[in-house]
Amino acid sequence: MRLRNVPHAKRIIARHPDKIVSLAGDEDIVLNDRFPEEKPLEMEIGTGKGRFIHTLAKANPSCNHLAVEKFDNVIIRALERVVEDPLLNLLLVRADAENLKNFLRPRSVKRIYLNFSDPWPKKRHEKRRLTHPDFLAMYKEILKPGGRIEFKTDNRKFFEYSLKTMNRAGMRFLFLSLDLHSEERLDNIMTEFEERYGKDGPIYIITASFEEDHNEENVQGTA
């Protein structure tokens, strides 16, 4: 059996309230207000061990960043990284993504990153896919006008499924590649999964927005 929420991990999390919050779903907390400075907000959902979001937050000090992960014993790996190299613009959040709307101001997020999200291939688990229509509807509420979702995966079927759900949700496709690593994209930040599985086959990526006005420079309130 794979241990998911070990008490040991909970104790470690409790020691670092300035770096990580653990949310059951009904707490009265506004994550936007948990940073020392108000800045545009970016977020990775399903952050795993946190390499991507830590690298992004370090390279991008003009934004605040949330790293959302469901499991204690996974996010403590990200916490180790943040304890070793603390960043004031990065907050780890141990929560199930389905509760995120309770903790964020509407229309307040500039970017959502979905990196190598679990594909949940069985039909009966479809609702758990982070690009399911219910999740997309939630992202629409929390994203700023012009805000973007960036989704990358090595799973072709999951990618095709996500293109369909995004298309049906009325999203505009701004950038799409069926082989990210063959593109000259200097801004790509490798995730742990990308490093591990990127050699086995192509990585698929899509950046999409709900709005007609998809120019991020025009997004209100973003610096």
Ligand SMILES: C[S@@+](CC[C@H](N)C(=O)[O-])C[C@H]1O[C@@H](n2cnc3c(N)ncnc32)[C@H](O)[C@@H]1O
């Ligand atoms: C396949 S891993 C990818 C980790 C990392 N993004 C990477 O690319 O290396 C997917 C992660 O998403 C997390 N996850 C899945 N469903 C989630 C949900 N509903 N809310 C928060 N995290 C979730 C899993 O626990 C897992 O750590």
